[in-house]
Amino acid sequence: MTGPRWLRWPAALQEAGLAFGADYNPEQWPRETWPEDVRAMREAGVNIVTLGVFSWAQLQPTAGTWSFGWLDEVMDLLHDNGIAVDLATATASPPPWLSRLHPEILPVTARGETLWHGGRQHWRPTSPVFRGYALRLVEAMATRYGGHPALAAWHVSNELGCHNVYDYSDDAAAAFRTWLRARYGTVEQLNEAWGTAFWSQRYSDWEEIIPPRLAASFPNPTQQLDFKRFSSDALKDYFRAEREVLRAITPDIPVTTNFMVTGDINGMDYADWAGEVDFLANDHYVTQGFPELLFCANLTGNLAQGRPWFLMEHSTSAVNWQPINVSKRDGELARDSLSHVAHGADAVCFFQWRAARAGAEKYHSAMVPHAGTDSALFRSVADLGRALRALAPVASTRRKPASVAILVDWPSWWACEQDSHPTERLRYKQEALDWYIALQQLGVRADVVPSSAALDGYAVVVAPILHVVPPALATRLTDYVTAGGHLVTTYFSGIVDESDHIILGGYPGALRDLLGIRIEEFSPLRDGESADLDNGCTATLWTDRIDLTDPGVEVFARYTSGEHSGRPAITHRPVAGGSASYVSARLGPHGLSLFLQRFLAVADVHSELPASARGRVELAIREGDQGEFWFLINLTDDPAGVEGIEGTVLYPLSGTEPGVLAPRGVAVVRRG
Incomplete structure (x- = not known):
């Protein structure tokens, strides 16, 4: 995690202060929408977008044809308007033609069911066939756009392991056996580690070993634990494969992928992954209440070892994938965003820029809702953009360690x-x-x-x-x-x-x-x-x-x-x-x-907050050459007093009583 490439923050953002933007999917919209998108981005203060996440089928319509013209046009349009691009390699979701030609790339569940195309992320992390096609696409992307002035960073795949972390296919079985050979050396050592004397599970040959597929009773617990380790490593190895293609062609462009330190997702050992990216990026969606958001933002900041990181995705309001999807209340859009900044994020981005008209995520909120830019939500987005510009001095500072x-x-x-x-x-x-x-x-x-x-x-x-x-x-x-x-x-x-x-x-x-x-x-x-x-x-x-x-x-x-x-x-x-x-x-x-x-x-540990704020306000501190930046985050739906904290108030700019946080409000104070 301390290698020479860590941390390589995108050069295009180093002078921009805090970055602000979203996933942008122009291929879902007519061309005449694109100039309006860019105009509204400038109004909102957007200075970076992620492109190409789910564009493989548009970029390679058939196995033998490529179609880059539309992406060329969008890249140029964004650059002409001062907006940088975090360019995805587009490998997250293979096109239907690929799974039709090669159904052997499709994941298999523990019950032996094949996961077909029609959703997303329908590929095996260990499939050599999939990897071959994907790396050819990555090479084509890097060759075409590596010198484009809009390019700020590479975004490998998308949310690796969100839907395909555990694959039980024959490819996975073969790769699992290779991984186990490297870990244990001999079948005898594996038998000892797995305790296979129990239930007559002793193995005599590597080929007898399979993933923990559906069994008549509880599968071997160490086999299950090792399969989790292997699955995390298999996805990490896939990330490395894309990364190395990108580094070979564009050595000066930093490479990342978006972690999912959020909810109960735990299939990827992100402590192990963190040293593989040039800068750390994370997606976070509120699933267990606001304290969980703070917990995950805090963990992400520490996986980044206190250095700035990139909030690649969160939501402006409701999502579409929970049993009940409620809109955010007044103040929550800014509070959720600035809470990530408090814990070290130097970039605040959303999924997505414009709310989709069709598809599985059409009810997912966006920076531009279905109601358009003449809406309370877009005005809140623009207010957040202004807030992030006011907080530019916070950029590049580090999280202050706690006790x-x-x-x-x-x-x-x-x-x-x-x-x-x-x-x-x-x-x-x-x-x-x-x-x-x-x-x-x-x-x-x-x-x-x-x-x-x-x-x-x-x-x-x-x-x-x-x-x-x-x-x-x-x-x-x-x-x-x-x-x-x-x-x-x-x-x-x-x-x-x-x-x-x-x-x-x-x-x-x-x-x-x-x-x-x-x-x-x-x-x-x-x-x-x-x-x-x-x-x-x-x-x-x-x-x-x-x-x-x-x-x-x-x-x-x-x-x-x-x-x-x-x-x-x-x-x-x-x-x-x-x-x-x-x-x-x-x-x-x-x-x-x-x-x-x-x-x-x-242990002689005490609160740094005034007594009136304890239990009502979370304090996070970033520090740099200009002193400490105290982020005071109201955990409640009522005003909260923060009297006695001296310093220069950077946010909010106006509208609140001194020493009082609005319900669900945030204040940022520069001290020292």
Whole structure:
């Protein structure tokens, strides 16, 4: 992630301040619409658009013909109007002629069903046939447009893995076996890692190994975990293949692809992917409420290691793919956009520029809605463009690290939600989000970071459901604590190694000695069950029967009801100048905030916000040569006081009472 190409921000945007734009799909509209589009873009302050995402069928109408004239015209038109282009390689969705000629490129589900053309992303990441056609298109695009003055960046495919991350085809099976050979070397080593002595699963030849297709009962858990690792790597390898073609022809143009750090999408290990792009880009759509947006923006900023990143897609208002698609309320368009800027985005873009008349996404909002530019939505878009111009001094600044880190670990996320576990109700990301919200309620900034991140700069590290703990990670956490750091982890942590094998001797396995506790059996709760704690919290989902193994362990809270009444529920073990604590139940944001008040005091971590703003306002800070930029984000639907924060107000420019944030409002203050 620290290689010489990281970070290569598009040169066309370096002097533009904050970039602003959208996916632009002119091929869906008559030519006479294009000049009107560009005029409205200039009115809104658009300075970059993404072109060509779903244009393969227009660019290559048949296997033997090309049609670049329309794209030439659009590229020239945009450049003439001062608008840069993030040019997609158009490989996201192959044209029908390709799947008709080569149905062997089509993905196959675990049940053996073929996914046909008619939607999008109907291709196998491991298909050599698909890759051959796709790379010829990439080469043609790079050769034709590599020297075009509008070209600012290359956009490989689109949302890699959104619909095809898990393919169970014969191509995937062959590639999986190759991946496993590289990982394990011999079938004997694989048998040991997969625990195939169980259920007579022992393999005697590589050709016997298949993806975890539909089986008569639970597929082998390590096979499932390795298939997730392989699937992420297969898509990453595909990205690299396109990237290398682009770099060979256009070495000076940075290359990226749009991650999906959003919702519960977790098929791609983005901590592993982040070092592969020249600059990080992300798509985010609100699925679990506004705090989840902030959580994902925060994680994206930390995957980018504090450097500027590109919000490639989000929505101006309603989307089209949720069960109920509601419009955004007043203030939410600006708040959602500026929240990403607060966490490091130097580009704010939407899907899409003009709302479609036809197709599956015709009810998805856009910068120009069906009502046209004479609409409240477009006026809000133009207001946002003006706001981003006013915030130009923020561009190129870095996120200021917090005192608290929340770890996100993709292998733990994958493994802890697999089948045949103590409970099927466990949701990894929800637990991590609960801790983030609890810290919000206390007004304490936190960084959401991958588990591979350096920890030594943090006073507190929260590791929720850190289920998979290889020896190296256990050593890093122990070293962090003995060096004076304060670690807190939760139920179902430290349980298995990297092969998903139980770490024997009692739970929480790899973290047992560090925490000074031992658990013999899990105690998940049934739906509707709960247990009370003596600190006012209520446990749901999970409890543990904890035995203390170190006389120095303090009990922060005990159960007062349920099977473990009177026994420890939250423990705290001082270690040198640091500590290691354990929370044995799901407490929800309110319960966690009660615990954190005591825990943060031990770690000497305090809120930077005035008391009146805590729990109502999120603070994010970017810093640079011109000082610190404090982003104050109202989490509520009511006015929120932020009195006593001195500095120059960059946003909003007018219309609000000093020291008060409007409902769902944002203020940006330059300090120092």
